[in-house]
Amino acid sequence: MSTDSDILRRAEHTPQVFAEVFDRHAGAVESFLRRRLGADAAEDAVSETFLVAFRRRGSFDHAWESARPWLLGIAARVAAKHRTTEAKHWRAVEASAARGEYSSGGGIEEASGRMDAAAAIRALAPRIAALSAKERDTLLLYAWSGLPPEEIAHALNIPVGTVWSRLHRIRRKLAPPGSHTARLTWIGKEMDDGTARARA
Amino acid sequence: MELLELVREIESAPDASAPARIGRSRTRLVAAMADSEKHRTRTRWVWGGTAAAGGLSAAAIITTVVIAGTVAPVVAQPASAAAVAVLSEAAQLVITGVDPVVGPGEYLKIRENYELVGLWDADAGSDPISGFNMAMLTNSEGAIHTRGIRDLYVPSDRSGDWILDDRFENEVLDVWGDPQALGAYERMVAAYPERDADPGGIEALPAGLQTWSPDTADDDAYYDRFRDFYDEMPRDPQQLLGWYHQHLMMDSDDWIVFQSIGRALGTNLMPADLRAASLRVLGLLSGVDVARTNGRITTLAMTVELGERSEFGDLLVSELDIDTSTGRIVGSRESYPHRSTSLMPAGVPWAAWEIEITVVDAAPKP
Numbered sequence: 001m002s003t004d005s006d007i008l009r010r011a012e013h014t015p016q017v018f019a020e021v022f023d024r025h026a027g028a029v030e031s032f033l034r035r036r037l038g039a040d041a042a043e044d045a046v047s048e049t050f051l052v053a054f055r056r057r058g059s060f061d062h063a064w065e066s067a068r069p070w071l072l073g074i075a076a077r078v079a080a081k082h083r084t085t086e087a088k089h090w091r092a093v094e095a096s097a098a099r100g101e102y103s104s105g106g107g108i109e110e111a112s113g114r115m116d117a118a119a120a121i122r123a124l125a126p127r128i129a130a131l132s133a134k135e136r137d138t139l140l141l142y143a144w145s146g147l148p149p150e151e152i153a154h155a156l157n158i159p160v161g162t163v164w165s166r167l168h169r170i171r172r173k174l175a176p177p178g179s180h181t182a183r184l185t186w187i188g189k190e191m192d193d194g195t196a197r198a199r200a
Numbered sequence: 201m202e203l204l205e206l207v208r209e210i211e212s213a214p215d216a217s218a219p220a221r222i223g224r225s226r227t228r229l230v231a232a233m234a235d236s237e238k239h240r241t242r243t244r245w246v247w248g249g250t251a252a253a254g255g256l257s258a259a260a261i262i263t264t265v266v267i268a269g270t271v272a273p274v275v276a277q278p279a280s281a282a283a284v285a286v287l288s289e290a291a292q293l294v295i296t297g298v299d300p301v302v303g304p305g306e307y308l309k310i311r312e313n314y315e316l317v318g319l320w321d322a323d324a325g326s327d328p329i330s331g332f333n334m335a336m337l338t339n340s341e342g343a344i345h346t347r348g349i350r351d352l353y354v355p356s357d358r359s360g361d362w363i364l365d366d367r368f369e370n371e372v373l374d375v376w377g378d379p380q381a382l383g384a385y386e387r388m389v390a391a392y393p394e395r396d397a398d399p400g401g402i403e404a405l406p407a408g409l410q411t412w413s414p415d416t417a418d419d420d421a422y423y424d425r426f427r428d429f430y431d432e433m434p435r436d437p438q439q440l441l442g443w444y445h446q447h448l449m450m451d452s453d454d455w456i457v458f459q460s461i462g463r464a465l466g467t468n469l470m471p472a473d474l475r476a477a478s479l480r481v482l483g484l485l486s487g488v489d490v491a492r493t494n495g496r497i498t499t500l501a502m503t504v505e506l507g508e509r510s511e512f513g514d515l516l517v518s519e520l521d522i523d524t525s526t527g528r529i530v531g532s533r534e535s536y537p538h539r540s541t542s543l544m545p546a547g548v549p550w551a552a553w554e555i556e557i558t559v560v561d562a563a564p565k566p
Contacts (some may be wrong), residue, residue, distance in 0.1 A: 021227055030221060124206055125210065174203060
């Protein structure tokens with residue numbers, strides 16, 4: 001099976017094959033943008049992301065086999081151009097959580113758990129919205145897209161050490177008052193679990 | 201519940217309408233990819249470039265990028281002493297000579313006479329253009345050899361409108377392989393007139409800036425592509441070579457530098473000192489030699505061995521014709537002497553341009 005890098009090399013002289021890259025990663029990119037901007041804005045943002053990627057396919061760093069971090073990095077930059085839309089969306093997330101209109105992706109099964117989660121998300125959404133765009137990029141690529149810090153660094157074109165320092169800063173910013181040590185060790189736990197071992 | 205889990209839960213419910221949105225985005229992407237092929241064609245036209253012209257560009261486009269993308273050229277020997285001597289004399293002539301004088305209200309008319317070979321794949325698809333867009337040597341049943349003309353009118357005040365006249369109908373010189381290629385070509389240019397004789401193919405370029413669509417503003421470019429950099433481009437040949445490498449993003453593929461300089465100098469729009477320095481840069485490139493002399497025209501050839509065999513064979517030969525009485529580049533050619541095809545006779549260049557420059561009183565109106 002061809003790697004994304006192989007396909008992108010071919011796409012330099014046979015542009016049509018770029019559609020294979022779309023087919024592989026459109027779901028992940030759409031999910032990232034939909035969750036960030038809302039469904040209405042996501043469609044245009046997905047199109048823009050892949051159009052930018054298509055035009056810049058010649059600049060892909062072939063040291064990487066997967067195009068996903070690169071595409072998500074472009075998606076993050078596209079999302080940054082829709083700040084107003086994103087801000088509205090975060091307010092909508094908060095409002096729907098406040099109304100109890102919270103639907104889980106499957107991680108929370110029990111009704112009581114969903115209610116707790118809705119309350120927690122209602123509190124969390126404005127804090128995420130208040131992060132800087134760079135911090136939000138880092139957090140959401142980590143939490144939503146599952147990229148390890150090395151791939152986030154590649155996606156955002158920053159040193160991996162910066163990813164770690166941002167994650168540390170985000171952890172402090174998102175921490176509910178009074179809960180620093182007990183509840184805000186999630187990044188550390190993730191690393192302990194092996195999700196992100198390669199600390200720079 | 202851990203904080204990260206909460207973040208992950210946000211908006212994580214499956215969205216049943218996502219596949220439809222993705223499908224529409226895919227449709228847009230595919231359309232944009234098709235458009236990009238057209239833009240690429242016209243862009244190459246602008247520079248009189250490798251791929252271009254008339255509707256027969258697809259195969260040449262593929263040629264260019266196959267080599268740029270997947271085949272590593274092998275560095276050959278340095279430019280020959282004979283080539284360096286020709287280039288040095290040409291550079292001197294450019295400095296000491298006199299460019300055509302364009303008086304107020306007059307235009308510098310730059311005419312490109314070109315010949316191109318386009319491949320035709322009979323099985324490529326039902327769209328009239330697909331047989332020419334998708335063809336490669338390995339799957340082509342026919343080939344069309346055409347000749348065309350394109351004129352650029354540069355006003356004496358270059359901040360005015362430049363006129364690009366692309367309305368001339370191409371002449372079919374040869375049809376090789378399946379004779380049905382000719383009918384396919386005629387259907388293609390009927391459906392896509394911009395690929396040949398476009399009745400609307402005359403346009404004004406404000407100050408020489410060519411645009412295609414508001415959606416592709418990033419692709420807007422000056423016809424004389426290096427104009428924005430004339431002041432910063434070094435006049436020392438070695439430094440200028442480094443500048444070209446950096447600007448063209450090519451550290452080792454000097455054939456691209458060779459062709460790019462050839463196209464840029466062909467229009468004669470650069471400042472004279474920069475033209476002279478660029479001619480001297482050609483003398484720094486590996487594999488450049490004097491191919492032949494015909495009267496006052498000396499042809500320099502740059503032969504690049506392709507490190508990996510392809511359907512275009514193992515050699516790319518780029519040629520530039522220099523008028524040794526003026527130092528001007530008046531023609532260019534691109535050939536693949538060992539290409540793997542029996543469709544067309546050996547020795548026919550894949551693409552060739554001759555450039556004539558005159559001063560005229562007026563330009564046609566778009």
